[in-house]
Amino acid sequence: MGVHNCQDLNIDFFDIIDEVLSASPYKFRLYAGTPKTLDGPLEKYWDLSNQCEWCIRCEGCNHWNICAAKQDLLKMIQKAGPSCSKCGKLLDPRTGLWVPGYPERDTEFWGLHQPQVIFPMHYAPNPITGDRESWAEIYKAANGGMETYKFWNEKLGESFDVRSVLLSRADIKNACVLVHENDLNQAIKRKKGYVQTVMGVDWGGGGISGISLTGISVLGFRHDGLVDVLFMDKLGETLDPLQEATLIMNLYRRFQCVILAHDAGGSGGVRETFLIQMGFNPNRLFPASYINTGPGKLVRYHPPEQTGSRHFYTVDKPRSLVLLCQLIKNGGVRFPKYDSWKRYSDDFLALVEDKRHVSRGADVYIIDRKRGMSDDLVHSVNFAALAYWHSHGKYPDIPTITGARLTDEQLARLHPVPKR
Ligand SMILES: [Zn+2]
Numbered sequence: 001m002g003v004h005n006c007q008d009l010n011i012d013f014f015d016i017i018d019e020v021l022s023a024s025p026y027k028f029r030l031y032a033g034t035p036k037t038l039d040g041p042l043e044k045y046w047d048l049s050n051q052c053e054w055c056i057r058c059e060g061c062n063h064w065n066i067c068a069a070k071q072d073l074l075k076m077i078q079k080a081g082p083s084c085s086k087c088g089k090l091l092d093p094r095t096g097l098w099v100p101g102y103p104e105r106d107t108e109f110w111g112l113h114q115p116q117v118i119f120p121m122h123y124a125p126n127p128i129t130g131d132r133e134s135w136a137e138i139y140k141a142a143n144g145g146m147e148t149y150k151f152w153n154e155k156l157g158e159s160f161d162v163r164s165v166l167l168s169r170a171d172i173k174n175a176c177v178l179v180h181e182n183d184l185n186q187a188i189k190r191k192k193g194y195v196q197t198v199m200g201v202d203w204g205g206g207g208i209s210g211i212s213l214t215g216i217s218v219l220g221f222r223h224d225g226l227v228d229v230l231f232m233d234k235l236g237e238t239l240d241p242l243q244e245a246t247l248i249m250n251l252y253r254r255f256q257c258v259i260l261a262h263d264a265g266g267s268g269g270v271r272e273t274f275l276i277q278m279g280f281n282p283n284r285l286f287p288a289s290y291i292n293t294g295p296g297k298l299v300r301y302h303p304p305e306q307t308g309s310r311h312f313y314t315v316d317k318p319r320s321l322v323l324l325c326q327l328i329k330n331g332g333v334r335f336p337k338y339d340s341w342k343r344y345s346d347d348f349l350a351l352v353e354d355k356r357h358v359s360r361g362a363d364v365y366i367i368d369r370k371r372g373m374s375d376d377l378v379h380s381v382n383f384a385a386l387a388y389w390h391s392h393g394k395y396p397d398i399p400t401i402t403g404a405r406l407t408d409e410q411l412a413r414l415h416p417v418p419k420r
Contacts, residue, residue, distance in 0.1 A: 035159040037354070043159045044371065049111025051101035054118045056082075060089035066099070067118055069158050077142040081123050081135055093118040115157045163352040166325040166367070172345050173338050175328050178228055181340035187218065187231035188254055194220035197230070197255045200384025201248060201262040202376040203271055204237065213237060214244060215347070215376030218255045219384045225396055227333045227385055230255070232341055232377050241267075245274040252280075261286035261387035263379060264312050272310070282310060286387035290317035292366065298323070299390045315386055318367045321351060323396075324382050332396055333385070347377040 021027045035042040054067040063086040065072040075085035082091045096118065100106055116122040122134045141151045152160035180186040191197050197220050205212035214235040220228040231251075235244055252260055260280070262268055264287030276282050288299075291314045300314045327333045328348070338345070350373035354366045369375040389395045 034153050035157065036153055037163055038159045038161045040159060040371075045109075046111050046113070048105075049109045050103060050105035052098040052110065052112050053101065054093070054096045054113070054115075055099045056091045056093055056096035056118075058084035058087060058089055058091060060084060061087040063087070065091060067093075067096070067115055068113060069152065069156050073115060073117065073156060074142070077117060077139060079139055081132065082117055093123065094120065113157055116155050163354045163368070165349060165370075166322070166351040166353055167328060167348050169345070169349060171325075171329050172335070172348050175331065175333060176335045176338035177331075178230075178334050178336045180230075180336050182232055182336040182344075183340060184231060184233075184251075184254075187336070190228075190230055191218075191220060191255050193222075194228070195223055196221050196259075196388060197257045198259045198261060198384045198388045199248070199252050199255065199257040200380035200382070200387070201260065202379035202383065203263050203266065203268050204235070204376065205266065212374055213376060214239075215374075215378075215380040216248065216251065217377060217380040217384060218251065218257065219381065219388070221388050225332070227327070227388075227396075229333065229335045229381055231336075232344055232380075234344065234376065241271055241274050245271060245278055249275065249278055249280060259284055259286050259384070259387045259391060261288060261383035263288060263290075263383065265289045285310075286383065286390075287312040288315045288383045288386065289313070290315055292317055298395065299386050301390075313386075313390070315383070318353070318365045320382055320386055321367045321378070322353070324378070324385060325351065327385075327396060333381070344377055346373060347375050349373070350375040351378060 018029065021029065031042065031045045033042050035046070037043070053071070056065045056067070057063070058065060061084060063084055065076055065085050067073045067076070072085035076082050076091065078088065080090055082093055083089060084091055098112060100110075116134075116138060122138060123132065124135075125132050126134070137145075138155050140146070141155050146155070149160040149162045152158045178190075180190050197218055200217045200219065202215045204214040216231075216233045216235065217229055218231040220230050222228065233251075235247065239247070248260070260275070262272065262285070264272065268287060272285060272287060275285070287310065289312060296316075298316050298320055302312050302314065304311050324333065335341070350369040352368050352370055354368055
């Protein structure tokens with residue numbers, strides 16, 4: 001039997017963990033835990049299950065109280081104890097039974113939703129003190145004594161989404177003010193007129209979940225600080241690392257890029273070796289590794305530790321992504337015509353922020369992606385932008401470009417650039 005306490009595990013790993021059962025004749029799997037967000041693994045398995053709720057019939061009015069927040073559960077939490085949501089009479093949760101929401105799945109996968117409210121140790125008096133301390137705690141939590149998401153997760157045993165998306169589709173569409181399409185030939189023609197062009201690469205995850213592909217973007221940096229995403233692409237899973245490296249080198253040269261920023265974590269190291277063996281100048285590489293928010297710089301340089309090892313950079317993931325999204329919203333980062341890269345645009349909608357994660361007592365701000373969505377292109381753009389800003393020792397100043405979102409024509413009228 002495999003048992004997972006799974007609320008904090010990365011869903012991509014479940015298939016691998018489940019492999020431990022491959023030799024078992026029974027293949028029993030049990031997933032248990034406290035649900036957190038609507039995108040978490042527990043919510044996913046709950047969706048697949050027969051979704052049993054504990055149901056208690058009221059002896060007073062015969063109402064069947066269903067112990068789920070969207071049914072009766074919230075109204076059942078009364079001061080005296082678990083009560084009928086219709087008439088308020090005290091209930092005896094022990095008289096309840098499991099009722100599946102999807103009985104046709106009974107033979108496949110059971111899901112039991114177990115809120116604290118239905119357990120005697122939480123509603124019955126403490127056998128030693130005679131007090132209902134645990135119930136008082138639930139009642140207090142239900143009435144503002146606990147943060148809502150914690151109350152839903154811990155006391156009701158239900159998911160609660162406190163996450164919000166960083167970018168909306170409207171934000172993306174509004175940022176698509178460049179006149180060219182996301183087409184290689186059109187983009188290459190546009191590469192002149194920029195201070196520098198930089199390529200960003202986020203390597204695919206090797207297809208653990210089949211949604212992470214290698215994302216490539218080419219950014220052009222302007223004198224006025226604006227950043228134009230000239231070209232974006234995703235490489236198919238059928239390419240081997242050598243073919244990928246060849247393709248990337250080719251694009252890099254065609255766009256006359258000066259830096260190749262890439263995700264050095266995971267398989268990035270192997271891919272970097274391929275590039276260097278093919279003649280890529282290691283000094284032009286910006287290998288980046290994400291870290292979570294801490295005090296200090298957005299990007300930190302780490303020199304080679306010994307001969308043979310290579311330099312790399314650590315990048316503050318949440319802060320850098322928030323900066324990027326803010327720039328996209330404010331017109332500081334611009335994209336090609338929306339329809340020409342619509343199929344990739346979901347990558348930018350996948351980012352969600354989550355302020356609730358707690359690590360060693362301190363709140364940690366986390367940027368995550370929605371379940372089942374890829375975000376590879378966002379990171380390729382982020383790495384490329386950071387590499388340029390870092391190498392020039394200058395980060396964009398958001399207030400100066402607020403509300404811009406201007407096309408080249410409009411900008412030319414504001415800041416005439418002498419023709420070369
Ligand atoms: Zn009743």
